[in-house]
Amino acid sequence: MAIRKASTVLKRARARLARPYGWTKQVHRRAVDRPVQYAYCAIGAVSYLPNTTSQAKADAMDYLESTVGWEVSVVSFNDDPQTTKTDVLALYDKAIARAERVGA
Numbered sequence: 001m002a003i004r005k006a007s008t009v010l011k012r013a014r015a016r017l018a019r020p021y022g023w024t025k026q027v028h029r030r031a032v033d034r035p036v037q038y039a040y041c042a043i044g045a046v047s048y049l050p051n052t053t054s055q056a057k058a059d060a061m062d063y064l065e066s067t068v069g070w071e072v073s074v075v076s077f078n079d080d081p082q083t084t085k086t087d088v089l090a091l092y093d094k095a096i097a098r099a100e101r102v103g104a
Contacts, residue, residue: 003052006059007099012052013045013060014092023085025078042078042088059104063095 003009017023021039024030028044031037040048046060064074068091077083077091 001051002056003049004056005099006056006063006104007096009046009049009052009056009060010063010092010096010099013040013049014089014096016040016045016049017042017085017092018089023088025083042074042091060095060099063099063104064091067091067095067098 003012017040021032021037022045024032024039024041024044026041028041029048030039032039038048042064043061046057046064049057061074068074068077074091078088
């Protein structure tokens with residue numbers, strides 16, 4: 001069954017990013033270590049999540065964008081030279097908390 005809740009999408013995408021070598025910059029997805037393992041940017045982790053409705057992905061992206069702030073995009077935040085994996089995981093934590101508060 002397809003994932004339909006933004007909070008679930010965000011949690012699964014965050015788990016992908018949290019893996020060793022799970023996060024990257026400048027591309028949505030990059031092959032690492034083994035041919036079947038990938039590193040993802042903050043957006044790519046959601047975009048490439050399987051068994052997820054388009055609406056749930058769009059809602060998850062909206063939570064990320066509104067959490068990072070509308071004056072900067074998630075892509076710009078992710079790719080900024082000063083941004084760390086810890087920063088991206090913290091962004092996800094805040095977006096997950098916001099989505100869970102409203103049951104999304």
